[in-house]
Each structure stands twice: as structure tokens, then as C-alpha cells.
Amino acid sequence: MVNALKTLVKNYGFDEASSAQLKQVADCVSGALETAFDPFEALILSQKDVLAQLDDVAVLAGLRVAQKQHWLNLLSQGLDVQYAASVQTLSQIYFKQLRLSEELVMAGYAQAATHMQTALIERAGIFASKKRLAREAGLLLRAFQLDLGVIIDTHQAAERAVKERAVAELEQAMARMACKDFSKDIQPPEEGAYPEALERVRQAFNTLQSNMRSVIKAIKYATDDLKLTASxxxxxxxxxxxxxxxxxxxxxxxxxxxxxxxxxxxxxxxxxxxxxxxxxxxxxxxxxxxxxxxxxxxxxxxxxxxxxxxxxxxxxxxxxxxxxxxxxxxxxxxxxxxxxxxxxxxxxxxxxxxxxxxxxxxxxxxxxxxxxxxxxxxxxxxxxxxxxxxxxxxxxxxxxxxxxxxxxxxxxxxxxxxxxxxxxxxxxxxxxxxxxxxxxxxxxxxxxxxxxxxxxxxxxxxxxxxxxxxxxxxxxxxxxxxxx
Missing domain, CATH: 1.10.287.950 (Methyl-accepting chemotaxis protein)
Structure with missing residues (x-):
């Protein structure tokens, strides 16, 4: 994943100079990171369906801490291994625990980026160079966009991996069925490689295969009985x-x-x-x-x-x-x-x-x-x-x-x-x-x-x-x- 991040950094126009400038921006707005998550959190709490599925409110508190540390790593340390690990953590919290939509995460990031840009402008004051301020605001915005893209891509990659594992299991099962082998069901996630996210598909397939076994067995009994009756x-x-x-x-x-x-x-x-x-x-x-x-x-x-x-x-x-x-x-x-x-x-x-x-x-x-x-x-x-x-x-x-x-x-x-x-x-x-x-x-x-x-x-x-x-x-x- 680190190599992919390096390529992504290059595509977003970050070099050593821009990365050094981004660290300076981080030093300038580090205090605003305490409140950058507030509009994002308010947006999450406004979603009734999210609150209905939320088992523990402490998840939001943990998300606030993890998000602050993640943004701090993004702005000050760059896209290193620690950043990649925090991306996995945030993706898990956003899309697995809170079950947020990608649109909601993008909206939250947009509000957080706006909050950070506002803090940057306020910290620079009226005497700051507009050219420098525009450059720093652009760096800050690109960094948040890059971070959002990485999180979304990570989530989508995880979703693709889940679907690919499910498809692979289904392909194997269907291949067995094509060979007239109905003896094996798809194993549950705790016993095999099938993803838990698509458990209902596995259960539906196993039910279908079980019904097919019953039908084939019934046909076998019926044909034997019909053969005897016909005789x-x-x-x-x-x-x-x-x-x-x-x-x-x-x-x-x-x-x-x-x-x-x-x-x-x-x-x-x-x-x-x-x-x-x-x-x-x-x-x-x-x-x-x-x-x-x-x-x-x-x-x-x-x-x-x-x-x-x-x-x-x-x-x-x-x-x-x-x-x-x-x-x-x-x-x-x-x-x-x-x-x-x-x-x-x-x-x-x-x-x-x-x-x-x-x-x-x-x-x-x-x-x-x-x-x-x-x-x-x-x-x-x-x-x-x-x-x-x-x-x-x-x-x-x-x-x-x-x-x-x-x-x-x-x-x-x-x-x-x-x-x-x-x-x-x-x-x-x-x-x-x-x-x-x-x-x-x-x-x-x-x-x-x-x-x-x-x-x-x-x-x-x-x-x-x-x-x-x-x-x-x-x-x-x-x-x-x-x-x-």
C-alpha cells in the first residue's frame, strides 16, 4: 500500500518542497485540529439511521481521537506506514462500525477542510501574503482531498476484496454443482474464507443447494417409485x-x-x-x-x-x-x-x-x-x-x-x-x-x-x-x- 501511496502523492503534486510547506501549515493550524472534527461529528449525529445502528457512543469519541491523530500524521509526517495503518482504522470505523455512506464521509471531510482553511486564514492575519496564503490553503485542501481519496479507495478496495472472496467461494461451489457435486456447502466466515459482510448471500446459496439436494433426492425416490409403478x-x-x-x-x-x-x-x-x-x-x-x-x-x-x-x-x-x-x-x-x-x-x-x-x-x-x-x-x-x-x-x-x-x-x-x-x-x-x-x-x-x-x-x-x-x-x- 505504501508504494501506491507514493504514486498517489506524486499524482496530487506533492514533492519535497510542498511536503515541507505542508508541515509548516500543520504547525500553524495544529490547534484547529481539536475542533476540526466538530462539524463532521455533528453531521454524523444528525443521521437517524446511523444513530439507530450505533451500539456504543464511545465509538464517536474514539473516532475523534483517531481522526485528530490521523490528520496530524497526514500534515506533519506524510503518507508513511503509520498513516497507512490509520487509514485502515478510519475506514473500519467509518464503513464497518458506523456504516456511513461514502457521500456522508465526503461531506464531513469537506466541512473539516473548510474549518481548517478558515483557521489557516484567521491565523495568517490581514498582513499575510495572499499568494502564500493561497498556496498554503491549496496545499491544505489537496492534502484533505488526497486523504479522502485514500480512505475511499481503501474502503472500496476492501469491498472489492470482500466481493472477490465471496465470488471465489461461489465460483468454487458452482463449479462443484456443475460437476454434479452437491455434497459441500460454503463454509461460514469463522470456518472458511467467505466474508462475513455477504453472509446472507452464503446462506441463500447454501439454502438453494440444500433445496436442490432435496429436489434431486426427491426426484431419485420419485423415479425409483415411478419405475416400479410403471413396471x-x-x-x-x-x-x-x-x-x-x-x-x-x-x-x-x-x-x-x-x-x-x-x-x-x-x-x-x-x-x-x-x-x-x-x-x-x-x-x-x-x-x-x-x-x-x-x-x-x-x-x-x-x-x-x-x-x-x-x-x-x-x-x-x-x-x-x-x-x-x-x-x-x-x-x-x-x-x-x-x-x-x-x-x-x-x-x-x-x-x-x-x-x-x-x-x-x-x-x-x-x-x-x-x-x-x-x-x-x-x-x-x-x-x-x-x-x-x-x-x-x-x-x-x-x-x-x-x-x-x-x-x-x-x-x-x-x-x-x-x-x-x-x-x-x-x-x-x-x-x-x-x-x-x-x-x-x-x-x-x-x-x-x-x-x-x-x-x-x-x-x-x-x-x-x-x-x-x-x-x-x-x-x-x-x-x-x-x-x-
Whole structure:
């Protein structure tokens, strides 16, 4: 730093002569150094933010002493090693302890320089050489400007050094990160070279790196879990594809079987419809037969009534024959009484009697035949009545069978329609199953692609170096990855 100060002194126009004159000025204004810091101190105390950060008021008292000694060294001894040390001290107090801004320090120095120039002019008096006074005032002002520049440069150099150390540490850490090494954090100032002034940057970087470790670890766990899940899904997709193909084949066979059954049921429905028509025809014929039977029973009853009338007629004929026989018998008796004269009449009476007997016998035979015929007619009527009852029962049965046949025909038609709907549904289901099979194949292909991508991500994550303390990832991080 001393060499840099020598160069700076030369740039500000200080040589041995001017340095000797500056020492004379110092002897002249040394008394004013006691109060030169007063306006600077007042300016510092007017800053509320500075006072709020000031932990100890004694710092200002120490600054007053150090500042006076520093200015005395500047004016009387020049820019030597002792001056360089005091510059470091003042820079530390200004910018580290009091945290003053450069603008505030420059303003304080301007007021202090003005105070010293005023003291120089007052000490010289009205009889002093104006040329000499101007030269001495210029030397004094240049000295304060030089001192201010050195202090500011020292502060800025220290700030640059701090930033350079911080940048160097950050560069090393980022280089490790670029090499996938997240195992080391930037050490704190008490353990490493990182400056305390930028501690928040270090903490933020370490937090970022810790979060990156957590993210990488979470990705590692997630990819491993995803790989396992994808493998299971892939196995399930393959099994589902096989079962879907089997189901599709089964549905296809079922569809064909249902089509055949539907055709058979449709044929049965057609047969039942024809059977229903035949049963209705049979029912109509049975109804006609019943009507004929009823008419036949009526005719038989009329025949029975006619037989009864004939029987009555034969009874009358039998009575007439009996009366005729009596008359013939009386006529024979009378003819016998008449003797020879009644012999011819007796013969006639005998013939009439013979005819009457034959007519009576014939009437009895006819009556007997009519009786037998009546009995047979009665028996026939009973049989016809029984046949009518049986035919009526048959008619009722045929009607029931016809109704059942109609119901069966209707049910067969409904079954045929239902089977047709089922066949169509199964056909649609077969189409959907085929689509599902295609989707399952696409899913299997997508899962296979996901497995490959997961393997690539897992391979990438496996290359990162993490701290051993991070091997057991926090539960909440792993849970969040699983939930995602």
C-alpha cells in the first residue's frame, strides 16, 4: 500500500518542497485540529439511521481521537506506514462500525477542510501574503482531498476484496454443482474464507443447494417409485391385453352362438305362429262340430218325439183291432144265430177277426219296435249329450291351448327380439373390446416409453453427489413426491 501511496502523492503534486510547506501549515493550524472534527461529528449525529445502528457512543469519541491523530500524521509526517495503518482504522470505523455512506464521509471531510482553511486564514492575519496564503490553503485542501481519496479507495478496495472472496467461494461451489457435486456447502466466515459482510448471500446459496439436494433426492425416490409403478402398470397392461384378447375372442364366439340361437328362436317363433294359426282353425272346427252336435241332439229329440207319436198311433190301431175283433166276434155270434142265412156273413166276420188279430199283432210288434227305437234314441241322445260335453271340454281345451300357443308365440317373438338386441349389444361390446385392446396396446407402448424415460432420469440423478446426511430424505419431501 505504501508504494501506491507514493504514486498517489506524486499524482496530487506533492514533492519535497510542498511536503515541507505542508508541515509548516500543520504547525500553524495544529490547534484547529481539536475542533476540526466538530462539524463532521455533528453531521454524523444528525443521521437517524446511523444513530439507530450505533451500539456504543464511545465509538464517536474514539473516532475523534483517531481522526485528530490521523490528520496530524497526514500534515506533519506524510503518507508513511503509520498513516497507512490509520487509514485502515478510519475506514473500519467509518464503513464497518458506523456504516456511513461514502457521500456522508465526503461531506464531513469537506466541512473539516473548510474549518481548517478558515483557521489557516484567521491565523495568517490581514498582513499575510495572499499568494502564500493561497498556496498554503491549496496545499491544505489537496492534502484533505488526497486523504479522502485514500480512505475511499481503501474502503472500496476492501469491498472489492470482500466481493472477490465471496465470488471465489461461489465460483468454487458452482463449479462443484456443475460437476454434479452437491455434497459441500460454503463454509461460514469463522470456518472458511467467505466474508462475513455477504453472509446472507452464503446462506441463500447454501439454502438453494440444500433445496436442490432435496429436489434431486426427491426426484431419485420419485423415479425409483415411478419405475416400479410403471413396471407394475406395464405388467398389468400386458396381462390386461392378453385377457382383453381372450375376452374379445370369447365375445366373438358368443356373438356367433347368439346369432345361431336367435335364428333358432326366430324359427321356433315362426313355427309357434303357424301352430297358433292351426290351433285357431282347430278351435273353429271344434266350435262347428259342437254346433253340429247340438243340432244333432235336437234332431234326435225330434225323432224321439215322432216315435212317441207313432207309438200313440199304434196304440190307437191296437185298440181299433181289439174293437174290430170284438165286433167280428159279435158278428160271428149273430151269423151263427142266423143260421144258413148268416153263414156268408160269418165267413166275413171270421176274416175280419183274422185281420183284426193280425192288425193287433202288427200294432204290438210296431209298438215293440217303437219302444226299442225310443230306448235306442234315448240312449243315442244321452251319448250325443255326452259327446257334446266331451266336445265342449275339447273346445275349452283347444281354446286354452290356442291361448297358450298365442302366448308362447308372443313370448317367442319377444325372446327373438331380446336375443337380437343381445346379439347387437354383444356385437357392440365386441367392437368396444377391440377398441379397448387397441388402447391397452397403446397404453403398454406409452408405459414402455415412460419406463425408458424414467430409466434415463434415474441414470441422470444417479450421477449427482449428495451429502451423506441427505441419504435419508425427509418424509415430507418423499410424501410430496409421491402425492405429485
Amino acid at each position: 407394475e402398470v406395464n405388467d398389468g397392461a400386458d396381462d390386461l391385453a392378453r385377457r382383453t384378447e381372450t375376452q374379445a375372442a370369447t365375445l366373438e364366439r358368443t356373438s356367433r352362438s347368439l346369432s345361431e340361437i336367435s335364428g333358432s328362436v326366430q324359427g321356433a317363433a315362426d313355427v309357434m305362429q303357424r301352430t297358433d294359426q292351426m290351433m285357431r282353425q282347430t278351435h273353429a272346427q271344434a266350435k262347428t262340430g259342437q254346433d253340429v252336435m247340438v243340432e244333432t241332439v235336437g234332431k234326435m229329440r225330434e225323432i224321439a218325439e215322432s216315435s212317441m207319436q207313432v207309438s200313440q198311433i199304434t196304440t190307437v190301431i191296437d185298440d181299433i183291432a181289439f174293437q174290430t175283433n170284438l165286433l167280428a166276434l159279435n158278428a160271428g155270434v149273430e151269423a151263427a144265430r142266423a143260421g144258413e142265412a148268416g153263414r156268408g156273413f160269418a165267413v166275413v166276420a171270421s176274416e175280419v177277426r183274422s185281420l183284426a188279430q193280425k192288425a193287433g199283432e202288427a200294432a204290438k210288434e210296431i209298438n215293440e219296435l217303437i219302444k226299442q227305437s225310443s230306448e235306442q234314441v234315448e240312449s243315442g241322445v244321452e251319448l250325443v249329450d255326452q259327446a257334446g260335453v266331451v266336445l265342449e271340454d275339447i273346445l275349452v281345451g283347444v281354446e286354452k291351448v290356442a291361448n297358450l300357443s298365442a302366448d308362447v308365440a308372443q313370448s317367442s317373438g319377444a325372446q327373438s327380439e331380446g336375443l337380437t338386441d343381445i346379439a347387437q349389444g354383444i356385437s357392440q361390446l365386441d367392437g368396444v373390446t377391440q377398441q379397448n385392446a387397441a388402447m391397452v396396446e397403446q397404453t403398454a407402448a406409452a408405459v414402455g416409453s415412460m419406463l425408458r424415460d424414467t430409466a434415463q432420469v434415474s441414470e441422470m440423478v444417479r450421477g449427482f453427489a449428495l451429502r451423506s446426511a441427505d441419504e435419508d430424505m425427509p418424509v415430507e419431501i418423499f410424501a410430496s413426491t409421491r402425492a405429485a
